[in-house]
Amino acid sequence: MPVYVGLDCSTQSLSAVAIEVGTARRRVLFEHTLSFDEALPYYGTKKGVLPSTDPLVMTSSPLMWAEALDRMMGVIATNGGFELARLAAISGSAQQHGSVYLHASATGVLASLDPARPLVEQLAGSFTRDSSPVWMDASTSAQCTEISTALGGDAALARLTGSRAFERFTGPQIRKFYRSEPRAYERTDRIHLVSSYLASLLAGAHAPIDPGDGAGMNLMDLRRARWADAALDATAPGLRKKLPDLELPWTVIGRLAPYWVRRYGFPPSKVVVWSGDNPCSLIGAGIVRPGNVAISLGTSDTLFALMAEPRVDPAGTAHVFGAPTGDYMSLICFRNGSLARERVRDAHGLDWDGFSRALRETPAGNRGRILIPWFEPEITPTVLAPDVRRYGLEPDDAAANVRAVVEAQMMAMAIHSTWTGNAVERIHATGGAARNREILQVMADVFAAPVYPLEAGNSASLGAALRAAHADALDSGHAPPWDDIVAGFAPLPDAALRPDPRNVEVYRALRPVYAACEAHSLHGTPDPALLLTAFRERQQR
Ligand code: ADP
Ligand code: XUL
Numbered sequence: 001m002p003v004y005v006g007l008d009c010s011t012q013s014l015s016a017v018a019i020e021v022g023t024a025r026r027r028v029l030f031e032h033t034l035s036f037d038e039a040l041p042y043y044g045t046k047k048g049v050l051p052s053t054d055p056l057v058m059t060s061s062p063l064m065w066a067e068a069l070d071r072m073m074g075v076i077a078t079n080g081g082f083e084l085a086r087l088a089a090i091s092g093s094a095q096q097h098g099s100v101y102l103h104a105s106a107t108g109v110l111a112s113l114d115p116a117r118p119l120v121e122q123l124a125g126s127f128t129r130d131s132s133p134v135w136m137d138a139s140t141s142a143q144c145t146e147i148s149t150a151l152g153g154d155a156a157l158a159r160l161t162g163s164r165a166f167e168r169f170t171g172p173q174i175r176k177f178y179r180s181e182p183r184a185y186e187r188t189d190r191i192h193l194v195s196s197y198l199a200s201l202l203a204g205a206h207a208p209i210d211p212g213d214g215a216g217m218n219l220m221d222l223r224r225a226r227w228a229d230a231a232l233d234a235t236a237p238g239l240r241k242k243l244p245d246l247e248l249p250w251t252v253i254g255r256l257a258p259y260w261v262r263r264y265g266f267p268p269s270k271v272v273v274w275s276g277d278n279p280c281s282l283i284g285a286g287i288v289r290p291g292n293v294a295i296s297l298g299t300s301d302t303l304f305a306l307m308a309e310p311r312v313d314p315a316g317t318a319h320v321f322g323a324p325t326g327d328y329m330s331l332i333c334f335r336n337g338s339l340a341r342e343r344v345r346d347a348h349g350l351d352w353d354g355f356s357r358a359l360r361e362t363p364a365g366n367r368g369r370i371l372i373p374w375f376e377p378e379i380t381p382t383v384l385a386p387d388v389r390r391y392g393l394e395p396d397d398a399a400a401n402v403r404a405v406v407e408a409q410m411m412a413m414a415i416h417s418t419w420t421g422n423a424v425e426r427i428h429a430t431g432g433a434a435r436n437r438e439i440l441q442v443m444a445d446v447f448a449a450p451v452y453p454l455e456a457g458n459s460a461s462l463g464a465a466l467r468a469a470h471a472d473a474l475d476s477g478h479a480p481p482w483d484d485i486v487a488g489f490a491p492l493p494d495a496a497l498r499p500d501p502r503n504v505e506v507y508r509a510l511r512p513v514y515a516a517c518e519a520h521s522l523h524g525t526p527d528p529a530l531l532l533t534a535f536r537e538r539q540q541r
Helices: 062-079 105-111 119-125 141-150 154-161 170-180 184-186 194-203 231-237 260-265 276-282 336-349 352-361 398-415 437-447 457-474 482-486 499-525 530-539
Strands: 003-009 013-021 027-033 089-092 099-103 188-193 252-255 270-272 292-297 301-307 319-322 328-334 368-376 387-391 426-430 451-453
Touching: 003 062, 003 194, 003 276, 003 457, 013 062, 013 457, 027 062, 027 457, 062 119, 062 194, 062 260, 089 194, 089 252, 089 457, 099 105, 099 170, 099 194, 105 119, 105 188, 141 154, 141 170, 141 231, 154 231, 170 184, 170 188, 170 231, 184 188, 188 194, 194 252, 194 270, 231 437, 270 457, 276 301, 276 328, 276 457, 276 482, 292 437, 301 398, 328 398, 328 499, 336 352, 336 368, 336 398, 352 398, 352 437, 368 398, 368 499, 387 499, 398 437, 398 499, 426 437, 437 451, 437 499, 457 482, 499 530
Parallel strands: 003 089, 089 270, 292 426, 426 451
Antiparallel strands: 003 013, 013 027, 099 188, 252 270, 292 301, 301 328, 319 328, 368 387
């Protein structure tokens, strides 16, 4: 039975998962995580990021990522618990947007890695920039404006690349490097994403970028999955020849380089193009067809969905990336997630049991009592300063405030995801708050769709392993449907929370009322008092 390995290089750690994929048995064989700060302390990172005097600058060390990869491959070889000869293919996932800058000499180094010496020793002279900007960097506002202006504004850039200019996106980061260190930029032969850099190390040759991660750069024509010349020109001169090629997300880019074969005893397994952590998580969460949505209830809440069409968010706050299935995916972030739920919970001296009890004891629709929960500046919709408002809601009514915060979050997610154009048919819920079934019931009722809680685990590395399995099958001449690829790893039907038809009706009526309260808070549009009264009267009937 073949084994597939998926790696995930996130902000703070490198994780690996090995899965066994047979007709009768499909299961996780091995999981392991190396935390950068703890396992590789001599790079000096804190939570995976290098110290900086400028709070807007966030970088990490590409050499550290290479050393982590070297170590992880050693751990898999000795402790993976499977016969290495069974490893059919390997792929990976990485934090999106981060970039790695290589000198021309890197090409020769990659092609002739010596298995007798550690990887980092051999790579040390290969970088034109020792540190790599990562997704938390926010230091490129000037470059965002320049790129956006050159391309005809935010909306035009979003239509072309899937997102308006964002500080963390790779294009603005490359422009800043070109402006501040023009000579180092000129000496740069290749600019990789974290994903394509690590794939290059595995394959011993420069790896391509897939449309999932390529869409996080403000450089790729989303519809054609090709570099967009106008965006390249607006970013930095001579950029095209410094970028890797773009390839389909199931491309087998080569075999594990002799370094890995001789140093650790791996077979020359297929290396499959890596992708970003969000596209990989989509697959790891079992989202493989339009109408399937994943909602992660973590510190922030995020909603990501598979889309058949490359539509973009007219409000400009969300992102559209390529999906590993060859479709598209939306990514919508809501900053006031667990953060806001905890603020309400703590304000009323509750624990999570008390929070759940409050949800059980209050009716759907909350008798028209509404909270706008921007305890911190909000990403979706854009709110720059904290702004909490209550409509008909007493601040000290604990149970009503609990229901109001959860209903507000679910309403906002439903309202601000309609632009994706796909009706929601099922939701896979993950993140710390997904263990709360009362919260998930509100989700099911608001979206009028069943909610399947996912088992905790690293969905990005699992998604990478499943992508490796899919690419291997395709490369071997049969193309199983994606439903079959994720089968056995996707949530079981009997765990689902089903929508209650009466509550679905209530929330259908509440939606325009909530939208009016949101618009009133955001733009000072007319007070929604009349709408609220009508909704309350309808609930009392
Ligand atoms: P992160 O985004 O940091 O990875 P997690 O996905 O691990 O976050 O989620 C952590 C959050 O889950 C905590 O901040 C907490 O608010 C929330 N949480 C944990 N248990 C519950 C519960 N029973 N009900 C609601 N929220 C919970
Ligand atoms: C997405 C983003 C993050 C990183 C985190 O746009 O910036 O999700 O991919 O790893």
